[in-house]
Amino acid sequence: MINEVDTIAAISTALGEGAIGIVRVSGPDAITICNHIVRLVHHQSLSAVKSHTINYGKVVSNDLGQDIDEVMVSVMRAPKTFTREDVIEINCHGGNQAVKRILENLLDAGARLAEPGEFTKRAFLNGRIDLSQAEAVMDLIKAKSDRAMDLAMGQLSGRLSSKIKDLRQEMLQTLAQVEVTIDYPEYDDAEDISLTALSHTAKHIKERIAELLKQSRQGRIIRDGIKTAIIGRPNVGKSSLLNNLIQEEKAIVTEVAGTTRDTIEETITINGIPLELVDTAGIRETTDVVEQIGVARSRKALEEADLVLLLLNRSEPLSESDRALIAATADKKRLILLNKTDLTQQLDRVQLELLLVTTDQVIETSMLEQVGIDALEKSIMDLFMDGKIAERDATYISNVRHIDLLKKADKCLDEVLNACEQQVPVDLIQIDFTRAWDLLGEITGESVQDELLTQLFSQFCLGK
Template sequence: MEFDTIAAISTPMGEGAIAIVRLSGDQALPIADRVFKSPGGRPLLEAASHTIHYGHLIDPKTEQTVEEVMITVMKGPRTFTREDVIEINCHGGLASVNRVLQLVLNQGARLAEPGEFTKRAFLNGRIDLSQAEAVMDFIRAKTDKAMNVALNQMEGRLSKLIKKLRQEILEVLAHIEVNIDYPEYDDVEEMTHQMLLEKAAYVREEIEKLLRTSQQGKILREGLSTVIIGRPNVGKSSLLNALVQENKAIVTDIPGTTRDVIEEYVNVRGVPLRLVDTAGIRETEDIVERIGVERSRQVLKEADLILLVLNYSDAFTREDEQLFEAVKGMDVIVIVNKTDLPQKLDMERVRQLSQNMRLVTTSLLKEEGIDELEEAIASLFFSGSIEAGDMTYVSNSRHIALLNQAFTAISEAIENTKAGTPIDIVQIDLTRTWEFLGEIIGESVQESLIDQLFSQFCLGK
């Protein structure tokens, strides 16, 4: 497999102490050697692998100094892409890093496509597809727990389990093929329905275990879309500020202060929340506020978790009743706020309506009840603590979909085996299971899907 040499900026754009321009390919070292001059004059081509060298970049056309740099030399196959890799550490200004990139492009390198370095690592066999996808999960992780799950997947925990299951299925398929093609071999044990059932049951059980972790894994990867709703002036914006621990939303005593939807990511006990503060849902003649109310109703439909806020010092209203009606059947935590004020809220009515919901009382002004609220959020989606070291968590939507398809296929194989269907017919469902599992790690996947997956990566990775 032959590739040209690619280059890209691998650090975020903007001002910083250091920026890195990365090259990968068989011409990475010669290109760097043509533009690099060390104080001792030693060529980079003679440098040992995995060493770093101080010097200057020189434009061969003008002989002018372009940058003062440190260059890291890493020779394949002991690199991320399994190709020769050069990393040029230069000053982190926009002008300097772009000038360095342009210099290596002028020497024959090609600008890398998004995710092309990781794609080469996959195509060159250093990592499989699930590990490649975990690279972006690791970069985008918003909590320590999400990062640990991605790290385990990068290190191949999911891959090893999938490969083990595929090997189990492959051995069964091979056994069946031998029985069919060479029935005269007396020393080959015949694959019976009972033997097939035991093998298939084991595979299904392992797939089921993975699927049981998928909800938690998906939450850790993507975060919970969490919407704060309630009548105006019940403390929704105060709740957002309390969870974010920063004054992101304007808080006043004037109803209708929040006119639009405000979004913010927050880490609650290791659970990433995409927190949405909505405009108070009520009938209003104010055109701007009315648009905000409509947007609030729309995000409510797409939410994973609802935080319904009530005012302890206000009487229970028809609008409150309508909010309870709107969130029926959803995951809801009811928050009774402003408990530092005299009670006017009918708590008995609130308890009746929130029988299947969590109920928490708070005084956000006095910072009371926030710990109880965070515990309620975490326990609603994670029973006990989630430890990435103990289990293999599936977090990727593509993997979850393929596991569900594999589960269906292996279940059909089990049902057909119990019904006494000939083993060579059951073999079809086993083969489908094997193929679905193979798509997770990239053993049986179309090139178009690979291109689509890596196009979602950031440039330089």
């Protein structure tokens, strides 16, 4: 299936100080190429060792025959390997030098430097994993939390793929049924039977797509985290909130209004869900040039946020800026925090409620006395995960590409249903139906174009 049957090599571990480093080689000449530079202690050569064994030896340079490093070499012969090709992994000492020199010598001996993601791409092209599993490999590498990792593992084990395959199978059966019916003219009502079958399946597939999409929002959150902007006028306690959440004096806190000039970003996890916090400069009208830039950045953070924590100072009456911010965040998912509850209340709750919508939750806090943090964390979970901690085995679709394809397939099926209602000729409806089938196939890579593959795999790390 692969036409570029050369042998590729890359450093598979992160560069930097570490106990071991791994250089990986895959392709038909992997063993021959490595034989040039590996001297084993207990065997003649790598060709002589059993598959799936790890062997002690040395790497020597091609030209000078000089020892480069003491190594353990894994030999894995095709097809039971990650790429389904012969794979050699050289485990050497960590740090930058050993891995680099070993790689250089492998390239001299005839290997080609792998492109990012090329090992995984080969695994896909050789049919070991499908596309959604390949993408899961990337998610696994980039996972920011335990939950994100569980999610990627679920996808890697083919949970999403098998659901999509079931859907496509069902659609294929319907298409086959339609073909047969149309081909037997003794049925007078062939068109009717076909229309009924197509619309019945289209409806069912649409229901299943809707379920998958419903879970997708949570999936994205588990994977990418919740972008959370802390917003409020100057001096209400935004930076104090950030420090409290991350349990570190990261942001400067003073009684001077306008202390925070630039946005400050930090990530924490709540029940396994990453929260990407952004502390912002207090939003107000100002003539100070630096502060103006800060305020513009605050507004940008507000725009990009999945969640806004809007802070108000309970010990002062509502101000014009507070009202403006309540209005500006109205279409956002938000929590209203009334801070400084350790001081006497000046803010009129009734007046405030009039400005809020029914879904708004108000939480009273005191950053000084660290009151209300637990309630805040609980509310965030309620808002994003329906209060539940993500179940391990639900099929969360977290990949934007998958969501997009599901939505497109859903639209095609809408057209199928419309056309069925209007009694459009069956062969025309079949086209949309088949298109939906193709779109679902792109998720698993059963119907997929070359450019897409190149683009997808180029997002991987080198050596994976």
